[in-house]
Amino acid sequence: MIRALWSDEKGAAGIDGTYYRLTGAKRGPFPAHALGIWLGAYGKRMLDVTGRFAGGWLPSSFAAGPEKLGEMSARVDEGAHRAGRDPAAIRRLYNISGTFAETADGSRSDLERFAGEVAPRVRELVAAERR
Structure with missing residues (x-):
């Protein structure tokens, strides 16, 4: 519609x-x-719908842990194949939620680790996919 x-x-x-x-x-x-129409789908049927119709898939970490993403992404791919679509045409993002705060001793180690390790690695992976 x-x-x-x-x-x-x-x-x-x-x-x-x-x-x-x-x-x-x-x-x-x-x-x-x-x-594009993006879906934050988790169940088998909706992952298939995502593959058949959506422009993107956006699961959230609170509902789909990293250990589940491979299997869920494969279901999106299967839906795309059944619809005659290229699975690579379906963009995928991962919504990660969390809190960064100073600890009682004033340490900002979680935030510093994210800034020093996670953010640069994400940039590298995105750049590699764009090539």
């Missing part, structure tokens, strides 16, 4: 789907450029 409403096709938008129907809807407002 979102893509139909954002489409610059002439005339009203309409969809006669299994679960939702849309008839005579006015299209717009139109985005200035193509917008």
Whole structure:
């Protein structure tokens, strides 16, 4: 539905789907450029939907630990293959939540470690993927 409403096709938008129907809807407002639809999916069915339709996958660390990401990402890939899509076209990010704070003794070791080790490594990995 979102893509139909954002489409610059002439005339009203309409969809006669299994679960939702849309008839005579006015299209717009139109985005200035193509917008991808990102899903933060975790279950088997929604990971498949992500692979079939989404422009990106954005799981969060509180719901999907690093040990689960490989299997979950493979399910996204399987959904993409079944839909005739290139799995590499689906962008993937990982939402990591946490808190950085000084300890009782005033130490900032967690923050300093993140700044010194994690952030540079993330930049290296991103740069390698862009090549």
